[in-house]
Amino acid sequence: MTTEPASPGELAEALENTGYLADDGVATAAFLAMRMRRPLLCEGEPGTGKTSLASALAEALGLSLIRLQCHEGIDAEQALYEWDYPRQLLHLRALEATADGPVDPDIAERSLYTRRFLLARPLLRALTESPCVLLVDEIDRADDEFEAFLLQLLDENAVSIPEFGEIRASTPPIVLLTSNRTREVHDALKRRCLYHWLVHPDVAREVAILRRRLPGLSEKLATQVASAVHRLRELDLLKPPGVAESLDWASALRALNSVELDAANAELTLGAVAKYREDADRIRAAGLTSLLAG
Structure with a gap:
């Protein structure tokens, strides 16, 4: 798209054109985040389409997607920037080799801290390459210090680099944060975001997703x-299957030229939908025949 959608319905249609079938709640939350220039925090069970929403949004709007994958111990240097020390060292040696006399330390230092030697990580790229979609994936895996650092960047759409100066986004990026709720995200972050809880699609919508993503x-x-x-999601599984597992299961059955799902081919392809041995055992204990018969 060349222009911003004028309504949630228009955004839902644009997302559908990418293969992402958004319900009214998701489309409205994403539309409001864009219109109000606020980050959108999406929480929900794994497999409910949080990460793929960011990808579909970027494709629908014709913007680049910049993804920051959070993990335990992530810090500002990994997420924001670092200096290219090897190239800086080569630069110093080149200065010394070509200088007629002693190199002025102040001049040498100023020449080291320029854009030429600045390695932009996802957050800095989002500021300098915006308009774009910035996905901060699984923010609940990061620690409190990183979350506090992220607050300032989201507030100001700018960052100050001590050796370089301030870098500010000319256009704020569209920011989506996702959380699987392995820990509670702090209230300070939630106050700065719009919030939406994603649920698994109902049967009719999931059928539509399967047929859209798997033509034929x-x-x-x-x-x-x-x-x-x-029905599997109603069992007490360690990892209830998401839409990705539904797609894998349907793909596996189609690869075996199955025209219907029965107990025999369900047993053969159970690894596409159950990713833990304990879950597979629970499914078998519940009875594949009765499970498929509803």
Whole structure:
């Protein structure tokens, strides 16, 4: 798209053109985040489409996607920038080799801290390359210090680099943060964001997703897979299957030329939907035949 959507419905249509079928809640939350220039914090179970929303949004708007994958111990240097020390060292040696006399320390220092030697990490890239979509994925995996650092950047859309100066986004990026709720995100961050809790799609929407993402998949097989996955989510599994697992299961069945889902081919392809041995055992204990029969 060349222009910003004028309504949630228009945004939902643009997302659908990328293959992402957003419900009214998701489309409205994303639209308001864009219109109000506020970050959007998406929480929900794994597999509900939080990360793929950012990808679809970038594609729908014709913007680049910049992703920061959070993890335990991530710090500002990994997320924001670092200096290219090897190139700086080579630069110093070149200065010394070409100088007629002693190199002025002040001049040498100023020449080291320029854009030429600045390695931009995802957050800095988002500021300098905006307009773009910035995905801060799994913010709940980062520690409190990083979350506090992120607050200032989200507030000001700018960062100050001691050796270089301030870098400010001319256009604020569209920011999506995701959390699987392995820990609670602090209230200070939530106050700066719009919030949306994503749920697994209902059977009808999941059937539509399967048939959209897997062209040629029959409605019968898509309905059987979506219905079975919904019943699996009601079991006490370590990892309830998400839409990605539904797609894997349907793809596996299609690769085996199956025209329907039955107990025999469900057993053969169970590894596409159950990713823990304990979950597979629970599914078998519940009875594949009764599970598929609903």
